[in-house]
Amino acid sequence: MGKFVIRRLAQAVMVVIAATILLFIGLFVLGDPFASSGDKVVPPETQAILREKFGMDQSLPMQYLTYLGNLVTGDLGIDLNQRRPVADMIGAALPNTARLALIAIIIDVIIGVVAGIIAAVWRYSFWDVLVTIITTLAIGVPTFVIGVWLRQTVSGVWIFPQVPRSFTELAPWYTEVLLPAVTLAIVDAAFIARLMRGSMLEVLRMDYIRTARAKGLGERTVIMKHAFRNSIIPVVTYVGISIGILLGGAIITETLFQYNGVGYLLYRSILQNNNPVIMAIVTFAVLIYVLLSMIVDILYAYLDPRIRLS
Amino acid sequence: MRKQAWLRAAAGLTAAALVLTACSQKSNEGSGDSDGGDSAPSAGWPETPDVEIKDGKPGGTFRFGITEPTAIDPYNGQESEGLLVTKQLFTGLVQADPDGNIEPGVADKWEANDDCSQWTFDLKTGTKFHNGEEVNSESFKRGWERVSAKASASEVAYHLTGIEGFDEMQAGTANALSGVDASDPAKLVVKLTDPNCEWYVRTVHPVFSPVPSTAGAPATNTAYVEAPIGNGPFMMDGPWQHDVGIKLKRFEDYSIGHKAYLDSVEITITANGSQDEYAGYQNGTFDWARMPTPVLEQARATYEPQNQWITRNTNGMNYLLVMGTQKPLDDVKARKALSMAIDRDAIINGVFKGSMTPATAFVPPVFPDAFQEGLCEACTFNLDEAKKLAKEAGLAEGTELNFQFNVDAGHEEWTAAIKDQLETNLGLKVNLSGVQFPDLLNNEQQPGASGIYRAAWGADYPTPSNFLQPLLSTEAIGAGPSEPTTGDNRGRYSNEKFDQLLKDGFATKDEAERIKKFQEAEKIAIGDDQALIPLWYRTQHRLANTEKFINLRMDFSENPDLYEISIK
Numbered sequence: 095m096g097k098f099v100i101r102r103l104a105q106a107v108m109v110v111i112a113a114t115i116l117l118f119i120g121l122f123v124l125g126d127p128f129a130s131s132g133d134k135v136v137p138p139e140t141q142a143i144l145r146e147k148f149g150m151d152q153s154l155p156m157q158y159l160t161y162l163g164n165l166v167t168g169d170l171g172i173d174l175n176q177r178r179p180v181a182d183m184i185g186a187a188l189p190n191t192a193r194l195a196l197i198a199i200i201i202d203v204i205i206g207v208v209a210g211i212i213a214a215v216w217r218y219s220f221w222d223v224l225v226t227i228i229t230t231l232a233i234g235v236p237t238f239v240i241g242v243w244l245r246q247t248v249s250g251v252w253i254f255p256q257v258p259r260s261f262t263e264l265a266p267w268y269t270e271v272l273l274p275a276v277t278l279a280i281v282d283a284a285f286i287a288r289l290m291r292g293s294m295l296e297v298l299r300m301d302y303i304r305t306a307r308a309k310g311l312g313e314r315t316v317i318m319k320h321a322f323r324n325s326i327i328p329v330v331t332y333v334g335i336s337i338g339i340l341l342g343g344a345i346i347t348e349t350l351f352q353y354n355g356v357g358y359l360l361y362r363s364i365l366q367n368n369n370p371v372i373m374a375i376v377t378f379a380v381l382i383y384v385l386l387s388m389i390v391d392i393l394y395a396y397l398d399p400r401i402r403l404s
Numbered sequence: 405m406r407k408q409a410w411l412r413a414a415a416g417l418t419a420a421a422l423v424l425t426a427c428s429q430k431s432n433e434g435s436g437d438s439d440g441g442d443s444a445p446s447a448g449w450p451e452t453p454d455v456e457i458k459d460g461k462p463g464g465t466f467r468f469g470i471t472e473p474t475a476i477d478p479y480n481g482q483e484s485e486g487l488l489v490t491k492q493l494f495t496g497l498v499q500a501d502p503d504g505n506i507e508p509g510v511a512d513k514w515e516a517n518d519d520c521s522q523w524t525f526d527l528k529t530g531t532k533f534h535n536g537e538e539v540n541s542e543s544f545k546r547g548w549e550r551v552s553a554k555a556s557a558s559e560v561a562y563h564l565t566g567i568e569g570f571d572e573m574q575a576g577t578a579n580a581l582s583g584v585d586a587s588d589p590a591k592l593v594v595k596l597t598d599p600n601c602e603w604y605v606r607t608v609h610p611v612f613s614p615v616p617s618t619a620g621a622p623a624t625n626t627a628y629v630e631a632p633i634g635n636g637p638f639m640m641d642g643p644w645q646h647d648v649g650i651k652l653k654r655f656e657d658y659s660i661g662h663k664a665y666l667d668s669v670e671i672t673i674t675a676n677g678s679q680d681e682y683a684g685y686q687n688g689t690f691d692w693a694r695m696p697t698p699v700l701e702q703a704r705a706t707y708e709p710q711n712q713w714i715t716r717n718t719n720g721m722n723y724l725l726v727m728g729t730q731k732p733l734d735d736v737k738a739r740k741a742l743s744m745a746i747d748r749d750a751i752i753n754g755v756f757k758g759s760m761t762p763a764t765a766f767v768p769p770v771f772p773d774a775f776q777e778g779l780c781e782a783c784t785f786n787l788d789e790a791k792k793l794a795k796e797a798g799l800a801e802g803t804e805l806n807f808q809f810n811v812d813a814g815h816e817e818w819t820a821a822i823k824d825q826l827e828t829n830l831g832l833k834v835n836l837s838g839v840q841f842p843d844l845l846n847n848e849q850q851p852g853a854s855g856i857y858r859a860a861w862g863a864d865y866p867t868p869s870n871f872l873q874p875l876l877s878t879e880a881i882g883a884g885p886s887e888p889t890t891g892d893n894r895g896r897y898s899n900e901k902f903d904q905l906l907k908d909g910f911a912t913k914d915e916a917e918r919i920k921k922f923q924e925a926e927k928i929a930i931g932d933d934q935a936l937i938p939l940w941y942r943t944q945h946r947l948a949n950t951e952k953f954i955n956l957r958m959d960f961s962e963n964p965d966l967y968e969i970s971i972k
């Protein structure tokens with residue numbers, strides 16, 4: 095098990111380095127943040143002063159090394175637009191996004207797993223057909239359509255705060271997070287329900303389930319103790335990756351609901367060619383993603399001994 | 405391949421449909437004014453009448469939305485949203501009223517020496533910053549040096565170009581502006597390297613604001629940058645909450661004019677700009693809103709009868725940048741033929757549903773003293789004349805014309821309509837292409853650039869010369885014929901007579917005489933040479949909650965004039 099973890103860690107570090115290099119080159123190709131981008135030109139003298147201030151008069155490899163050096167010491171740099179420390183900006187946005195991700199995951203796991211089990215156990219019943227229809231619809235409709243619809247019909251009703259509203263009208267975080275979380279959870283829940291149904295059906299056909307039934311175990315014990323634990327593996331993978339994606343920020347949903355998270359920050363930074371912020375957020379997303387898939391792999395190994403041995 | 409062809413066909417159909425609807429709408433209006441040159445503009449919604457400013461009473465909170473600004477500190481305030489806040493927090497030497505007329509600010513009186521190379525501003529004494537510190541000439545010198553310092557890396561410092569010592573500060577070789585003398589607290593003396601008899605007008609820009617000693621230079625004091633202490637009618641009520649909002653409250657010791665009437669102003673920072681502002685106005689959150697173009701017609705139908713609608717021609721012009729040194733537009737007749745072959749009314753009615761006003765001059769009507777209606781004779785649709793001129797200029801059928809615009813900014817429809825008109829009316833082959841904004845600028849700057857480009861301009865300072873000098877003077881090319889341009893004259897227009905008239909204008913002390921010079925210059929560049937092709941003025945529409953508030957009007961920068969707004 096120890097060897098497995100070390101191998102996995104080394105892989106993770108390499109992925110992070112490769113990702114940052116690609117990202118750095120990508121941003122450089124995307125364009126010069128200080129070039130004129132409006133109806134009026136930015137005087138060349140001003141552009142030169144700005145490049146010097148942000149160290150962008152250096153060569154690209156030099157800039158990358160500086161960036162990497164700063165990253166290791168925890169310095170994410172200063173944003174090019176408002177000149178605030180990038181760490182502060184992300185620090186303000188991250189708790190919001192984490193909350194959103196957590197609530198969304200809780201909602202979609204509960205709905206998805208329960209629906210999946212019901213559909214698998216009572217295969218071809220009314221409930222199974224219903225789950226299939228609803229999940230097909232949910233997967234087919236893009237998130238932003240669901241978001242726009244929810245914003246137009248549900249926001250401002252009952253406990254759901256109005257969007258947009260004056261910033262002085264404070265709403266408790268749990269009401270503010272609800273609509274974007276539901277928006278995000280709908281598609282995910284559908285995926286999870288399908289995964290759960292599929293793998294549950296597969297497991298239910300296994301010999302050891304028949305054995306368990308033959309032993310005379312109750313149906314409830316068979317499903318919850320024997321089938322459930324074995325069929326949850328694909329769902330665990332999916333949820334792990336999903337958390338990673340959500341923590342990297344839900345660009346459309348956060349922007350739609352005026353929710354100040356990492357996704358909204360990323361959206362604004364891309365519009366402004368605000369490289370240090372884009373770098374920091376994407377690097378962070380890569381880190382989370384790599385970390386989570388590592389944890390998932392290790393969990394796998396724990397759930398299924400065959401993986402750790404191969 | 406097949407998909408592309410299909411897409412192109414679809415795009416062509418849409419464009420054709422647009423032009424068709426434009427034409428049918430036009431013929432509905434009837435009465436054959438299309439070839440008459442003297443009729444008043446037939447397209448466009450009329451401006452709403454001026455608001456009569458009444459005395460207000462203290463109280464109330466005014467709420468509206470903006471998008472997150474770059475900065476609200478005058479050292480780097482740049483886009484309209486940031487400058488809106490800066491203007492409430494700071495009062496400069498002089499200020500502009502909604503029509504762009506200059507009024508006293510901290511300065512009571514201003515005067516230039518004989519050749520306009522030195523300006524003296526007499527300051528009001530006893531006016532205060534929000535922290536109680538007195539505003540004097542040193543406050544201005546401090547503010548300007550804070551902007552000019554290289555280490556501040558201000559993106560708007562170039563407005564101070566022309567002040568003696570500015571170049572040295574930008575180069576990092578000086579720590580003070582040698583041309584600014586603040587030895588008398590009540591007098592600010594400014595020496596210019598480029599004499600300019602209307603230089604004082606520049607100081608309406610917030611970058612010329614005074615700052616208190618706590619601001620610190622260079623501008624790296626984050627506590628100040630996030631919550632600037634100024635001398636304006638409103639002050640910060642708590643620091644700027646990024647991506648959330650900015651709260652302002654009345655400054656009780658304001659003594660430059662009357663105090664603001666509003667108790668407070670709540671500026672919510674929205675994610676989706678005009679879309680959120682409009683939705684917020686509809687749900688009662690905001691008292692003022694911009695609107696996305698597609699909803700304008702519907703919003704006007706709802707809110708104009710309720711007297712909550714404002715339409716103004718503002719400081720701006722939409723035009724086609726013309727590469728007049730390159731074929732096929734190196735002949736003035738070709739440029740005029742192009743301009744005459746565009747039916748502006750049809751596009752305004754068809755694409756913009758009437759929400760714009762066709763241009764007949766380049767300096768827009770927002771400068772009533774300088775505006776010369778009808779100066780651009782070729783701005784009136786005249787098919788016969790256009791064909792005749794095109795023939796004379798050798799602009800034969802099938803001539804290829806390059807036409808570029810920046811994508812995703814709402815220019816797709818009307819550029820397609822212009823392409824269609826030019827192809828139908830003159831038989832040209834128009835190569836219309838949409839590119840990203842930075843690429844558009846870059847393409848325009850190249851020495852071999854030819855054809856026409858979408859362009860727009862707004863003056864930085866309320867003076868007509870700011871429409872002429874940066875866009876059309878030889879010095880604003882900033883490069884030789886084989887180098888990319890560095891200034892805003894990307895069409896590389898160059899005319900000695902025009903340059904001389906501008907120069908004479910800047911050297912003329914009498915305002916009326918000066919404006920006459922600028923008018924003559926405009927006549928040469930636009931009327932005679934057709935260096936650019938004006939399309940329509942910048943027209944802006946706002947929703948304003950007249951049920952609760954009075955004195956609601958747009959200021960010169962198209963923002964609510966918060967200083968005058970009062971509850972009923």
